[in-house]
Amino acid sequence: MKEPRVTTRRRWLGWTAALGAGLSGCTRSKPGEDAGPGLLGKPVSAYGERSPYETSTRQMVDTRYPETSISRTPLQDSCGILTPSSLHYERHHSGVPRIDPAHHQLLIHGLVDRPLIFTVDEIKRLPHISRIYVLECSGNGFVEWSEKTGRDVAESHGLASCSEWTGVPLSVLLAEAGVQKQAKWLIAEGADACKMQRSLPIEKAMNDTLVAWGQNGEALRPEQGYPLRLIVPGWEGNISVKWLRRLKAVEQPYMVRDETSHYTDLMPDGTARIFTFPMEAKSVITYPSGGQILHGLGFYQITGLAWSGRGRIERVEVSTDSGQTWRDASLQEPRFPIAFTRFYFSWNWDGKEAGLQSRAIDETGYVQPSREALIAVRGVNSYYHYNGIKSWTVRPDGSVTNA
């Protein structure tokens, strides 16, 4: 399908390198496809697309109900800390609604002095800010609880993505409505078919929560809540309600389906943890990682991502001997709180089997636990909030696996 094109381009690059610039034009690809010397490229265009040679896509799952499903960010192909909006992970409960922003409104009511309805344009008039935040589904890494762990980074960690979000602090909107003293929670509700809702503590709403309309320099993607969504920094993704249409100030949480039946963590003693909001520190090596191949011995720059829902990443340690010895990775600056932090680690592969692991430490001093330590406390049936250390095995033939 796309293979012949890749071959053509590689051949062209190889030949020009070998023969030198003076002998260019040995291979003629079709005009407009591969722009070589003397060939005009494509004209300007209204909305950009990536190179046809780039094929990385969200990892889909096989399901009969794709409207209540997930797709995962291919973090193994990522560079830097930002996730392209087109590759941001998805978790929908009743499909992606098609919403005309001219007809979308946000209602704030309940225990407030002044119930208010805002149009999208009105929200955009208010003072707003942009922040880089990771968003992570609390089910990210649920496969890691079982013996059959994720085979690649998308499968094990792809329900996390990092974007620059633009929006009005929710505290600004709540002040406009005049939230009353006895209001301790907000019920946040989306405009999707199932009217997905969550209860959000008022302190978090007043602290750093955003009502966002922008993502990575443009409007939110429909899959990410267009035209308005909550961004609740560092907390499980489900509470960052998409397609936000209503906020009701109340005294008690409403114990809705997605904070009782789902998104609660069942413990070995039969109790379940409820309102387990923050996503704890986590990291994963994205290169070399499962499914990739090392071509020959020698130098490789190991790289990966670390993040914490509780603030900045302070350190990342890397082991190349399955956790026996650890050394500090270098962290790419600037490091933003509650955002992906890219780490690097220089490594000379000697051709023997190697176990690659990373361990994140955040600004609270919290150390990312091993899978075994996590399971010792929580058992294997809590499903959500997995953040154990991930291992990749480099085999002597250069292949990398999760085994």
Place this chain on the structure above:
Amino acid sequence: MAASPTRSLMILAAAGALCAQSAKYGVGRTPTPDEIRAMDISVAPDGTGLPPGSGTAAAGKEIYANRCARCHGSEGQGRDSVPLSGGQGTLKSPKPLKTVGSYWPFATTIFDYVNRAMPFDKPGTLSHDQVYSLTAYVLFLNHLVSETTVIDAKSLPKIQMPNRNGFVRDPRPDIPPKH
């Protein structure tokens, strides 16, 4: 020790100014009560927000067969979707079965969720009486009400769910550091 009328008025005015701080930007408009009513579908565990209407499991049986059984199984045992019944006593076991009967802490959540989100392919199409009847039927499948128990805004919040006290607050960080 009664304060003078003038002084009382002054205190009242000052207190009023403190409590009801005015909007800073004046953006947005005041919704009508009807607009709020049309959107406010949330139901609290104490029953706040439950609409008028009622239903029984007997009435819910047929609605369930037509609208729910395809995904949830004829007896709520689950097929393509999460099971609704059974599983009581399994939460500590290696294979816990989380259902409405074994796991959900509040019966009001059934009404709220069915009302807003079900049936999966046509949410929001059931009448309040139908939702009450389906709520009653799901409770009946879990042996929590009889076939003729009338479920309405008054009776639903009083139903004690078996796992009502099964939830604990977040104790994290909970993993001892090994460093």
